Amino acid sequence: MRENTMSSSRLRSGDAPPSRFLSPSRIAIARQRRGLTKTDLARQLGVSPRTVNTYENNGAPLSRAGDLSGALSFPVGFFHLADCTDLSDAEVNFRAGRTTTAIQRKAAKAAGAIAMDIAGWIAQRFSLRAPNLPDLSGHDPRTAARMLREAWGLGTGPLPNLVQLSEFHGIRVFSLPALAEEVDAYSVWQGETPFIFLARRKTPERSRFDVAHELGHLTLHRNEDVAAAHEREADIFASEFLMPHTAIIEHLPQNPSVDELMEFKTIFRVSAMAATYTSHKVGWLSDWAYRQNCAELERRGYRHGEPEGMSVHETSRVFPQVFGSKHYLVADAAVELCLPAGEVHALTFSTALRMVGGSSVEPMVNVAARPVKLRLV
Template sequence: MERTSTSRSHDPALHPERISLARMRRGLTKIELAAAVGVSARTVTTFEAEGAPPERAAGLSAATGFPASYFSRGAAPDVPADRMLFRAGRGTTSRQRHAAIAAGASGIEVDRLISARYALPAVDVPDGTGEDPVLMARMLRQMWGLGTRPLPNLVQLCESRGVRVYGLPELAESVDAYSIWHEEVPYVFLARRKTPERSRFDVAHELGHLILHAGLGCASRQVEREADRFAGELLMPESGVFEHLPANPSVERLLAVREAFKVSATALAYRAHQVGRMSDWAYRHTSVRLDGAGYRTGEPDGMRHHERSKVFPQVFAPSRRGRLGAGEIAATLSLPEADVHALTFDSAMRLVVGEGAGPSGSPRAGAEGTRPSRAGSASGGRAHPASERTSRRAGRRHLRVV
């Protein structure tokens, strides 16, 4: 995930990259968009390379569902497909991957708007390029003062260290997750189609990519294994596994510890076997029992809700002075309001139906020697008093994300 910058700066009447992003976001091929607009596929190719005349805005809007004004905005954030390390399902199509990329570009624009209005926690993510994944996970726990205890809400923990966590829309959900550095800011884009425990592992996996693979140009099995090793140690540290699990634990004991660490039962069993707390025979026997009880495809009696953001409920809170509404964000950025809701995990819609801004809640409810950190924050993401005064003078309000 190479840190990227904005794309080319020329400003045609209808911007070529925005035409491409809108098409990708809706899962359309160039041929399909051409048929919807009433032009040839070659013309669409020209639109996406050189821009389009203003009179085509209405047709592009009707075909993609994006406001006509979206296409005349300036250059969009560049989220290059060849730099993405997708944590995708086997059946994921190119349409779904492209939709995820386009959603990421919109998410970065939403984040810029929120960051202009609010002072978000400083980025405090170490650079672990080339380091051992397990050692980096242990170092991160030490740097963030986490010890060996089970981790709290992982979305909020990432947010408190400057990592932006955004949702993926339904079309892109099979991607599961991906991450990217953009202009020195780390982003995780996360789907919610899995169980809460497995989504939590996805967040840890993407955090591993941000730390270990920032300058990587392509994916590989080795890279994915490294991110998995990082996530395993971060969520279930070896010392914590030995502390909480006896040798060859019973399934009942395994399930009890699973609740404490908020991981899937199969992941905990694998981890216990990996670190030598479970013999080969015990692991096979446990796996058979878990498979028979439905734990291979689900998580019976697991976490009731996906972990919630702490940023978005504060941004959308009706009682917060200077709050942003999903409609205002959509209008300012010329985005479909439904896309804003998807990117922010439907936080605004939950508040409208009175579910509050607490850390839990259904993801669809209401509608739906250490190396230095990249941004050098030693305060755990909390604003320094001097910077707080400066931000207030500039009209930005601090969000409490701890």
């Protein structure tokens, strides 16, 4: 993936616009987030598609801000801010099915651009961990997965909450809202900061695999444009990262039964089919035993779901503490970034909707001396 850096001309929320025109990129971002084509937006505005194209290339007159706000359900101020980060197709590896449409992919990229605004807002008020993600380009995916486990001191055992593990190592993880979540997941480097965007429309086990898959992209493909081979490499990385070869040998007998695989998948928090497939791939399950186990798992309903799987999706520790810190609310971010509050909720795992309760776990947010500067640790 190619690196992309924020423009030094980005305005802070509330600053005056630099020209007599509304931001062209923000018009495009808002339209894509709503799943509209240029023709759709033109119809709502009562103009031609060519005019909308001009708006998205050169900016719209300031007088059209109210009309755009009404058509796209974004506050008027959103269109007055400096341009958003532009995520090009060449730098985004979508973990998406073949049925995912271009509109859904654009909605996902637009959500990512908005999330980067939120990330910038948080970074101005909190000290976040610096990214700790080695560049493993050129390594075999399985070797790279073992190297990342070693770099992070994870051994060969079951991994903890992968969203929180990623946050702990400086990766910014955001959830994908409706429409955008059809892509499942994607990741990108923004300058020196890695981002993962994650849907939660499938099983929690699948979501864990998606995070591991995106870690593979971030470590293996940082300076590369999207290529067909990358998806397969990231899948291999994810399997080894979640279920190391040595762990399978240590925890499972050779040619394990379905019940033994079920116990393993519960411990490692992976899907039953993934545990079965990986055991076969590393030679710990014969071809015959693999076919028998797959047939039994399909009979039990594991081909397209996880009947006895994890009860909840893994979520962030950062956002509940940012917005439950007694200093900031979601409404504060929404107002200052000129976003609908629902957009902020949707991109931050909706955890900000709940108060942060007591916990025996050391908090990730510490309050420093005035002026208020919080530190995520």
